[in-house]
Amino acid sequence: xxxxxxxxxxxxxxxxxAKRAFTGASKGEKRSTKRGSSVEFADxxxxxxxxxxxxxxxxxxxxxxxxxxxxFLEEEDLDITLLIDASLSMQFGAPVSKLLAAQQMAAxxxxxxxxxxxxxxxxxxxxxxxxxxxxxxxxxxxxxxxxFLEKQEPGGNADFTAVMKRVAAQARRSGIAVVISDFLxxxxxxxxxxxxxxxxxxxxxxxxxxxxxxxxxxxxDLKLVDVETGVAREVSVSDTLLKxxxxxxxxxCANLRAFCLRYNMNYLLVANDTxxxxxxxxxxxxxxxxx
Amino acid sequence: MSLIAPLNFLFAxxxxxxLLLYVLRLKRKExxxxxTFLWHSALRDLQANAPWQRLRSSLLMWLQLAFLALAIxxxxxxxxxxxxxxxxxxxxxxDASGSMVATDVQPSRFEQxxxxxxxxxxxxxxxxxxxxxxxxxxxxxxxxLTADKNILKKAITSARTQDTGCNLREAIVLASSLLRGxxxxxxxxxxxxxxxxxxxxxxxxxxxxxxxxxxxxxNLAITAMxxxxxxxxxxxxxxxxxxxxxxxxxxxxxxxxSHDNDLVEVRPMTxxxxxxxxxxxxxxxxxxxxxxxxxxxxxxxxxxxxxTDNAAYAVLSAPQNLKVLLLTNGNTFLENALNLDPHVQVxxxxxxxxxxxxxxxxxxxxxxDGINSPNLPDTNQLVFNTVTDLSPVTKVGVASAPSVADxxxxxxxxxxxxxxxxxxxQAIAAQLKPWGQAIVEGEKTPLxxxxxxxGRRVVWCGFDLFDTDLPMRVAFPIFVTxxxxxxxxxxxxxxxxxxxxxxxxxxxxxxxxPGIQExxxxxxxxxxxxxxxxxxxxxxxxxxxxxxxxxTGRVGKTDWKQVFAVNLLxxxxxNLQPGVALKVENTNITAETHARANRELWGYITLAALALLGxxxxxxxxxxxxxxxxxxxxxxxxxxxxx
Numbered sequence: 001x002x003x004x005x006x007x008x009x010x011x012x013x014x015x016x017x018a019k020r021a022f023t024g025a026s027k028g029e030k031r032s033t034k035r036g037s038s039v040e041f042a043d044x045x046x047x048x049x050x051x052x053x054x055x056x057x058x059x060x061x062x063x064x065x066x067x068x069x070x071x072f073l074e075e076e077d078l079d080i081t082l083l084i085d086a087s088l089s090m091q092f093g094a095p096v097s098k099l100l101a102a103q104q105m106a107a108x109x110x111x112x113x114x115x116x117x118x119x120x121x122x123x124x125x126x127x128x129x130x131x132x133x134x135x136x137x138x139x140x141x142x143x144x145x146x147x148f149l150e151k152q153e154p155g156g157n158a159d160f161t162a163v164m165k166r167v168a169a170q171a172r173r174s175g176i177a178v179v180i181s182d183f184l185x186x187x188x189x190x191x192x193x194x195x196x197x198x199x200x201x202x203x204x205x206x207x208x209x210x211x212x213x214x215x216x217x218x219x220x221d222l223k224l225v226d227v228e229t230g231v232a233r234e235v236s237v238s239d240t241l242l243k244x245x246x247x248x249x250x251x252x253c254a255n256l257r258a259f260c261l262r263y264n265m266n267y268l269l270v271a272n273d274t275x276x277x278x279x280x281x282x283x284x285x286x287x288x289x290x291x
Numbered sequence: 292m293s294l295i296a297p298l299n300f301l302f303a304x305x306x307x308x309x310l311l312l313y314v315l316r317l318k319r320k321e322x323x324x325x326x327t328f329l330w331h332s333a334l335r336d337l338q339a340n341a342p343w344q345r346l347r348s349s350l351l352m353w354l355q356l357a358f359l360a361l362a363i364x365x366x367x368x369x370x371x372x373x374x375x376x377x378x379x380x381x382x383x384x385x386d387a388s389g390s391m392v393a394t395d396v397q398p399s400r401f402e403q404x405x406x407x408x409x410x411x412x413x414x415x416x417x418x419x420x421x422x423x424x425x426x427x428x429x430x431x432x433x434x435x436l437t438a439d440k441n442i443l444k445k446a447i448t449s450a451r452t453q454d455t456g457c458n459l460r461e462a463i464v465l466a467s468s469l470l471r472g473x474x475x476x477x478x479x480x481x482x483x484x485x486x487x488x489x490x491x492x493x494x495x496x497x498x499x500x501x502x503x504x505x506x507x508x509x510n511l512a513i514t515a516m517x518x519x520x521x522x523x524x525x526x527x528x529x530x531x532x533x534x535x536x537x538x539x540x541x542x543x544x545x546x547x548x549s550h551d552n553d554l555v556e557v558r559p560m561t562x563x564x565x566x567x568x569x570x571x572x573x574x575x576x577x578x579x580x581x582x583x584x585x586x587x588x589x590x591x592x593x594x595x596x597x598x599t600d601n602a603a604y605a606v607l608s609a610p611q612n613l614k615v616l617l618l619t620n621g622n623t624f625l626e627n628a629l630n631l632d633p634h635v636q637v638x639x640x641x642x643x644x645x646x647x648x649x650x651x652x653x654x655x656x657x658x659x660d661g662i663n664s665p666n667l668p669d670t671n672q673l674v675f676n677t678v679t680d681l682s683p684v685t686k687v688g689v690a691s692a693p694s695v696a697d698x699x700x701x702x703x704x705x706x707x708x709x710x711x712x713x714x715x716x717q718a719i720a721a722q723l724k725p726w727g728q729a730i731v732e733g734e735k736t737p738l739x740x741x742x743x744x745x746g747r748r749v750v751w752c753g754f755d756l757f758d759t760d761l762p763m764r765v766a767f768p769i770f771v772t773x774x775x776x777x778x779x780x781x782x783x784x785x786x787x788x789x790x791x792x793x794x795x796x797x798x799x800x801x802x803x804x805p806g807i808q809e810x811x812x813x814x815x816x817x818x819x820x821x822x823x824x825x826x827x828x829x830x831x832x833x834x835x836x837x838x839x840x841x842x843t844g845r846v847g848k849t850d851w852k853q854v855f856a857v858n859l860l861x862x863x864x865x866n867l868q869p870g871v872a873l874k875v876e877n878t879n880i881t882a883e884t885h886a887r888a889n890r891e892l893w894g895y896i897t898l899a900a901l902a903l904l905g906x907x908x909x910x911x912x913x914x915x916x917x918x919x920x921x922x923x924x925x926x927x928x929x930x931x932x933x934x
Contacts, residue, residue: 089325098325184326213325223319226327233327234319239912248329 002107002146007277011108014280014290015116016080016176043071079135079175080113081201082106082122083167084152086130088227089184091154093210093272101208101272102180103149108280109178110145112290114138119175122148125163126156157228160185164192174200178289183207183256186229190259197263204266204289207256211271214249216242295368295891302363309355314346354907361900365893380420380436380473382466383408385450386482386504387427388457389795389837389864393483395507395596401452404481404504407885411479412443422469423447426462426482428455428796428835436469453835454599454859455796457482460489463875467497484870484882487863492876501873503882510537511544511562511593512600512865514572516858518587518607519707521579522772526634528607529578532589536562536571537866544591548577551585560591570866584609586839586854599837600865604856606839610634611655613779616648616668619660624762625675628771629658635775655779661755671748671778673771676719676755683727683742683749688720690753693733702730703777704741704750708766719753727751741777746828750774795857796835800828804851807844814840815857 003011047056047067057070084106090099106122113120114137121135122145133148160181167177177196183189183205196203216237224233235241253269260267266287270279284290324330385408391401408423415421415438423434423446434446463478470476476497483505515533520526536542541564548556556577563571590602615629617639629637640648642662649668657668661676672679678686698710710731720736723729726744729737740751754761761767793799803810803824812831813819815838822829824844834840834857844851859865872879 092325182325184328186326186328210325213329218322221319223321224327224330225321225323227323227325229327231327232321233330235330240910245330252329 002104002150003111003276007108007280008111010277011112011280012115014112014285016078016109016113016118016289017291044068045071078113078116078118079171079173080109080118080120081135081167081171081175081177082110082120082133083163083177083179083181084122084124084149085126085158085160085179085181086124086152086154087126087156087158088154089158089182090208092213092227094212096272097154098182098208098210098272099152099154101270101274101276102206103152104276105180105206105208105270105279106178107146107149108276109284109289110149111142112280114142114145120145123163123167124149124152125158127159127162129163129166130156158185159187160189161187161192161195164195168195168199168201171199171201175202176204176289177201178204178206180206180208182209182213189256193259193265194263197265202265203260203263204268204287205256205260207253207267207269208272209249209253209269211273214246214271216245292369292371292892295370297367299363299366299368302366303360305359305363306356309352309359310346313349313352350910351907354903354910358900358903358907361896361903365896365900368891368893369896370891379416379475379477380470381411381415381476382422382424382436382470382478383411383447384424384426384459384462384466384478384480384482385433385447386457386459386480386486387425387450387452389427389452389454389599389859389861390457390483390597390867391504392452392454392599393505393507393510393596393867395505395509395867400483400504401450404502405447405450407481407502407504408447408479409444410885412440412447415440420473422466423450424462424466425450426457426459427453428458429453429832430458430462430465432465432469436473453796454837454857455794455835456861456864457486459486459873460492463489463492463494463499467492467494470497471495480873482870482873483867484873486870486873488874490876494875499873499875499880501870501880501882503869503871503884505867505869507596508537508539508565508866508868510595510597510600510865510867511535511542511591512537512570512597512859512862513589513591513603514570514600514860514862514865515574516589516603516605516860518605520607520610520776522631522769525579526583526610526632528580528582528587529576530580530587530589530605532575532577532603534560534562534573534575534591535862535865536573537565537868538595539564541571542593544593546575546589546591549588549590550580550582552588555580570862582607586856588839588856596867597865600859600861602837603858603860604837604839606854606856611779612636613655613775614638614652615775616640616654616657617660618642618645618657618662618664618667620662622660622756624756624767625658625660625771628762628768629775631768632772632775656775669747672750673774673778674749674751676753676758678719678721678751679749681744681747681749682751683724683740683744684719684721684737684751684753685724686719687722687736690718690720690733690736692716693718693736693738695731695738696734697732698739699728699730702728702741703780704770704773705730705739707773708764708769710766713764713766714760715754716758717754718758721751721753748778750778793834793855793857794861795837795859797857799831799834799840799855799857801831801842801853801855803827803829803844804846806846807851810842810844810851812840812842814838 047069051069055069057068060068084102086099091097110120110122117137119135119137122133123129124131133145193203219237221236224235257267266289268283268287385404393400396403412421418438420436420438421443422436423443425431425433433450434443466478478497478499480501481504484503512535513532514535517531519529541561543561546558546560547554558575560573560575562573565571584607586606588602588604593601613635615635615637617637620641629635638648642664645664645666649666654668654670656671656673658673659677659679663677663679667679672681674682678684693715695710695713698705700706718738723737727740727742729740731739738753742749756762807824809821809823810829811819811821815836820833837857837859839854839856842853872881
């Protein structure tokens with residue numbers, strides 16, 4: 001069970017929010033780019049032949065003796081795409097692996113979306129899209145989503161850019177894209193994220209790192225082997241080297257964060273041992289993904 | 292700075308080992324991680340499979356190399372010279388020999404040595420101990436091992452020189468035995484280095500430092516004086532004098548001969564400069580003097596650095612009328628030779644008449660011509676071709692046709708005559724008694740032996756005069772005369788010519804007549820010393836000044852007086868050239884101009900090495916000293932302080 005019932009109860013109070021409006025597929029609870037029938041005033045415009053005379057603002061006619069239509073915002077559903085990195089590097093982490101943390105986070109975000117009548121889709125990727133959960137609405141689909149996520153096992157090397165390009169190409173509508181990965185990508189993450197943003201997605205990058213990746217506890221003369229590439233690096237770990245490494249990690253995360261801000265993306269760094277309820281109830285709200 | 296154990300520089304090879312460790316790859320424990328991506332900038336090397344790696348400059352490596360270099364430097368035990376190292380026990384040996392009164396340094400070499408010893412005493416730390424030893428012909432401990440500086444300073448003040456040579460070996464042996472087992476033992480030899488190489492000496496852990504005193508060699512000296520009576524009928528004395536010039540310039544001086552302090556003759560002489568072969572020398576002979584006895588002195592008026600050796604003295608006693616008993620069956624050669632000297636009265640006898648001859652009176656010498664008898668008079672003997680009870684040999688057989696292998700050219704009995712080509716048909720094969728001295732040696736047996744026992748002197752000749760061509764040679768009468776003079780000489784009362792050349796520092800045996808209870812010896816500086824007489828001869832050990840000594844005594848109403856002269860007559864003491872090194876057991880101990888203690892630096896170097904090791908540890912665990920972050924932190928702190 002990815003999420004406990006008490007957590008699900010807490011998540012019921014949350015909803016996802018986008019910084020801007022998106023065009024939905026059907027009526028929903030999120031503002032749409034369309035004008036519609038909600039109670040929220042949007043704008044005035046001149047009457048044209050064929051317009052519904054029930055929308056004429058008679059108060060404006062009294063003042064200006066011209067017909068104006070009063071326009072209200074349309075509320076539609078929101079497309080939420082969860083992109084979960086399941087490459088081999090995500091299998092690390094204790095007591096909770098990075099992949100499990102990503103699965104829990106994706107499940108929680110998906111659950112919040114589904115309970116608010118948003119369309120939630122998910123893709124699990126390594127070098128390509130390994131599994132696809134088609135966009136689905138309604139609370140009843142939460143169980144299917146959980147089952148889908150739960151089945152995923154780590155494997156393969158990440159080809160982030162190719163996957164993001166494919167997601168962007170296949171998407172019928174844009175919306176919120178939540179990318180959950182460790183972002184330890186030698187080839188870089190910039191192209192992939194920019195591709196999503198260019199397709200119109202409002203991107204939230206959630207970087208999950210193992211606590212020991214942030215604060216390594218290794219010492220001595222070691223031969224470090226990359227689990228994905230198999231490349232070995234010899235290293236004599238000293239305090240100096242650990243400081244250098246931590247500085248490198250901090251710089252790397254800071255660069256990712258700066259990149260996201262520059263392209264109007266949300267960014268959140270989460271350690272694998274951070275409780276999921278803390279992440280959902282506090283951290284995601286701080287970056288503006290939930291309210 | 293000097294290195295005590297330079298061989299330990301071989302450990303420098305360890306530096307190469309350290310470098311080797313840096314170019315050798317370590318066998319590392321393999322660990323799979325999620326990504327090596329972030330380690331990239333912190334990785335040491337990317338060539339994972341090569342056994343060697345390129346040597347990279349690293350602060351840790353330099354610190355380790357510096358630590359090892361310091362450790363090796365400490366192992367070679369560098370030391371510097373300081374006046375006092377502290378925590379030491381020292382022995383100060385002051386050379387008090389004749390050459391130390393030279394005035395080439397002011398006020399004199401010995402005064403400078405005294406001053407240097409004072410500096411050493413003043414530099415002693417609390418708890419340091421020292422002893423002061425004076426070394427001349429005799430070695431004297433002036434102050435025992437003590438930490439009391441007052442006692443040590445008094446000892447230095449009381450030290451005085453002697454006109455003698457220097458027995459430095461004895462002083463060093465004494466000092467090293469005093470210092471053995473003490474803390475940081477060190478011997479300081481304050482000397483001009485005019486000593487012979489010192490052998491058979493083991494210092495162990497005791498350090499030895501030679502502090503050279505003196506700088507010049509402007510000295511003229513009388514290095515030999517010999518007073519000889521003539522042979523045959525003319526027994527007037529002749530005086531041979533050798534003057535030596537140790538300076539690098541030719542010197543002209545006037546040599547003065549005095550007799551009983553009356554100037555007899557002044558002879559100008561030019562002495563050549565010293566060369567690599569030795570000092571320049573000039574010999575003078577004052578011949579056919581009419582004085583038969585008295586004090587002869589020679590001196591020159593040189594203005595040089597050492598005055599002691601500018602004069603020499605000889606006391607010639609009056610020629611004695613000798614009574615010689617010749618025990619022979621007939622030997623013309625021997626009789627003629629004995630009768631050559633007008634002061635010799637020969638009494639010839641045969642074995643049968645020996646008792647009667649013995650009863651007639653006492654004899655100064657008995658000459659046994661191949662005849663032995665138990666009734667020989669108890670007196671000095673000149674023995675041919677037999678072995679008497681007093682002979683310094685024991686007979687072991689007969690030697691056929693022995694030839695002369697060697698002879699003592701300086702012995703009073705054999706000098707002045709060549710012995711090389713004397714032929715013998717046969718001789719007694721003999722073995723020396725401990726007190727005998729072979730003065731003419733054959734190939735397998737001694738031919739002529741001289742010795743003295745129980746106040747009796749013997750010259751033993753192991754051949755018959757008819758079995759040799761000696762009587763036909765000019766050496767024979769000279770030998771007989773020399774033998775008679777040596778057999779009857781009174782040691783201490785005669786000049787060098789009669790075999791008793793007295794050098795300062797030697798023990799002087801004084802033949803005191805029976806009945807004298809006490810004698811008084813007056814030294815050249817007019818100081819007197821009374822010596823009780825228990826037996827004759829009386830040993831007088833105070834003759835350490837050059838000059839004329841007078842021994843007096845009284846038997847009833849009869850005064851007894853004996854005059855003897857003491858000379859330096861030592862080329863090694865007159866040669867003032869300061870030694871550049873002291874040779875001890877084939878090791879040259881280089882001269883120092885001032886006393887310096889060896890202060891070893893290994894302790895400080897070890898501390899520095901440990902500090903480096905700590906720094907290396909800190910750098911390894913805490914980070915680089917020169918990292919930008921550290922510098923920024925330091926600058927920030929400085930700014931905060933300045934504001």
